[in-house]
Amino acid sequence: MDDWKARTRLVHEGSRRSQYGEMAEALFLTQGFAYQTAEEAEARFIKAGKDEFIYARYGNPTTRMFEDRIAAIEGTEDAFATASGMAAVNGALTSILSAGDHVVAARALFGSCLYVLELLGRFGVEVTLVDGLDLDQWRAALRPDTKVVFFESVSNPTLEVIDIKAVCDLAHERGATVIVDNVFTTPIFSNAVALGADVVVYSATKHIDGSGRAMGGVVCGRRDYIRGPLEAYIKHTGSAMSPFNAWIMLSGLQTLDLRVRAQADTALQLARTAESHGAVARTIYPGLGSHPQHGLALDQMGSGGTMLALDLKGGQAAAFRFLNALRIIKISNNLGDARSIATHPATTTHQRLPDEHKKQLGITPGLVRLSVGIEDAGDLIDEVTAALDMI
Ligand SMILES: Cc1ncc(COP(=O)(O)O)c(C=O)c1O
Numbered sequence: 001m002d003d004w005k006a007r008t009r010l011v012h013e014g015s016r017r018s019q020y021g022e023m024a025e026a027l028f029l030t031q032g033f034a035y036q037t038a039e040e041a042e043a044r045f046i047k048a049g050k051d052e053f054i055y056a057r058y059g060n061p062t063t064r065m066f067e068d069r070i071a072a073i074e075g076t077e078d079a080f081a082t083a084s085g086m087a088a089v090n091g092a093l094t095s096i097l098s099a100g101d102h103v104v105a106a107r108a109l110f111g112s113c114l115y116v117l118e119l120l121g122r123f124g125v126e127v128t129l130v131d132g133l134d135l136d137q138w139r140a141a142l143r144p145d146t147k148v149v150f151f152e153s154v155s156n157p158t159l160e161v162i163d164i165k166a167v168c169d170l171a172h173e174r175g176a177t178v179i180v181d182n183v184f185t186t187p188i189f190s191n192a193v194a195l196g197a198d199v200v201v202y203s204a205t206k207h208i209d210g211s212g213r214a215m216g217g218v219v220c221g222r223r224d225y226i227r228g229p230l231e232a233y234i235k236h237t238g239s240a241m242s243p244f245n246a247w248i249m250l251s252g253l254q255t256l257d258l259r260v261r262a263q264a265d266t267a268l269q270l271a272r273t274a275e276s277h278g279a280v281a282r283t284i285y286p287g288l289g290s291h292p293q294h295g296l297a298l299d300q301m302g303s304g305g306t307m308l309a310l311d312l313k314g315g316q317a318a319a320f321r322f323l324n325a326l327r328i329i330k331i332s333n334n335l336g337d338a339r340s341i342a343t344h345p346a347t348t349t350h351q352r353l354p355d356e357h358k359k360q361l362g363i364t365p366g367l368v369r370l371s372v373g374i375e376d377a378g379d380l381i382d383e384v385t386a387a388l389d390m391i
Pocket residue numbers: 084085086087089110112113152156181183184203204205206215216217
């Protein structure tokens with residue numbers, strides 16, 4: 001299997017077939033597993049082999065197929081699937097942090113990720129937030145007792161692109177473990193491990209499912225971490241992925257490359273359209289030459305990705321008029337779906353952030369985030385142009 005390219009791996013990697021030789025991955029919708037003998041049960045509790053299962057909260061054959069497939073794509077030794085993206089973020093952090101440890105994280109984080117960091121503070125973990133784009137701030141914040149560095153490789157919703165290699169190099173000088181939330185980058189455009197990340201987390205809810213159906217997450221990394229502290233934390237605290245959701249995610253992975261590349265092509269066309277429209281103060285898309293980290297984005301991801309943001313000149317009123325004029329593009333707070341989605345972060349996903357924090361992150365009243373789907377690019381361009389004209 002070593003020579004298989006990503007698209008082949010996305011279709012086949014990790015597959016296990018039962019005695020029936022089924023083509024599609026089997027859904028093992030079972031909580032438990034029966035042992036032939038008491039000795040076998042005892043042996044499995046002492047050390048379960050890769051294809052030996054105990055209880056679905058610990059692992060399941062369908063879930064294991066998903067874990068093997070995503071690990072192969074990400075280029076890590078192993079992966080552990082979780083009930084949601086937040087279960088992955090929380091597990092990745094909490095499983096290795098203890099009271100007295102120090103974390104440095106980029107300030108531009110998804111709201112729930114910020115909540116987890118606040119929670120860790122209640123248990124004696126000290127957290128320093130920095131401007132993720134400013135390497136001097138990372139350098140100044142890192143200390144000998146810094147255990148973990150955490151950031152979103154492309155931030156939500158303002159699409160700042162963090163220099164993964166530079167931050168990893170600084171973190172590793174201090175012996176810190178780097179955990180990257182790679183949701184906006186997607187596994188297709190990810191080079192995070194090659195650039196030095198120790199652990200990569202995804203909300204599988206987004207592009208991996210890709211059809212807006214099931215919640216899920218995954219933590220990818222070295223086997224000693226994944227099958228050591230991470231697995232222990234997830235299996236004992238109860239946040240493993242359900243076999244049913246893993247089965248959905250497996251088929252999501254099969255079409256991931258095709259979808260995400262088509263979405264990114266359309267996103268670039270939409271960004272170019274928006275950039276030349278008078279109603280838009282700023283079009284934020286890493287694939288545009290005007291994006292402050294355009295060169296880094298292309299080096300790091302080879303693409304501008306599937307997400308863009310428009311800062312509309314007329315503030316919230318203009319943003320709402322734009323959203324209300326959309327028909328194909330749905331108003332929702334999700335992303336990574338085959339259906340295009342528009343979000344007004346200031347009043348929804350980032351509503352609870354204090355105004356000062358919103359300002360620091362560039363979440364203005366006129367900001368609209370677009371998650372580009374797989375619909376016809378021409379239809380989406382016509383719709384966005386008409387909605388912008390209406391403002
Ligand atoms: C960057 C990022 N990380 C993590 C999550 C959490 O994922 P989930 O909703 O699957 O828990 C999200 C969800 O939007 C996200 O955007």
